[in-house]
Amino acid sequence: MYRWQIASTIAEHGVVGIVRATDSQSARQRAAACLHAGLEVLEVSLTTPGATTVLRELRDEYPNALLGAGTVLDATSARLAVDAGARFLVAPSLHEEVISTGHRYGAAVLPGVDTPSELVRALESGADAIKLFPASRWTPESMRDVLAALPQAPLVPTGGVSVDRAPDWIANGAVAVGMGSGLSEGDQAEATERISGLLRGIRQARG
Template structure:
């Protein structure tokens, strides 16, 4: 199995991807470490976080799959790969990012909302598509998409929480992206609150 599909398999096995947005590199690092302690095995470090490369360096020794999110162009994608990202995520499909990721055998998960966008991303070599924002859809949307496009794999992100994540997974989501819950937990209860919430997500994903 090549490196790209090893990463895709790891994402599918993790079921939960923590989307980390920090107001600083220090906050993002602390959030990530708490999520990892709580059992989450896949972390998406967003490029909206200041000095995000420092977060990649801080986490490079952790036994976790690191990816980059909020990637808007090929230059940022290349920076992320050099920083240690093993998958790239963006809020919409960007052809130049797809070309770069294909060149280096790295999974690219672009945000898609329509069948047209999904087909375009598939034709560009994307294996998993991010449904974003997922709170604009119902979990049954995946089955509707899989009618005409049975091979499409979807990772819903945006509006995913403990109350609906299992619905999405049961509907066929390859994994779910969570984020705002972690930030709220961190700001209200710090490290321990994020660890506890991450444990709940991890348990829920295997029920």
């Protein structure tokens, strides 16, 4: 899969599920709950102990899922994540070495930005999409104002995006949203209902 196909799949799906846990077993359980519920794009945060092992296991068990790594802070972490099966890399900040390393090995990269100046730098650095982080410091409307000046920016608001408000971000121009542990809370039936409703809301927001 080429980088443009990876970015296109993220945009088409509209949601990047984020798995972050205090141990690898919990991470696998949360990931499985999301994937079984119909989520097709998932990142495992490298803050999770054994994150690369979790990625390898998920890659083998769910070959059709688009898996990525989150909280990628340097070139070494980027290479290890790609070797473990990550096809996209997400960072909370903007580091050109993460972008260049990810691209060298075929991964799409979504660096984190919080200002229009950082957003422009990310575009100049070749970001495949851009994580607007933390989204809690923005609103869908303020993001739309930035996109009026920079309509070429493929933004993925992350950090504080709720299931209820996710469609608002999409309706105001985001290509996708990043969402964490709230997706997999409760039992499998609850997770499935929540994720199904989220995906349905995103489709409706796109018209």
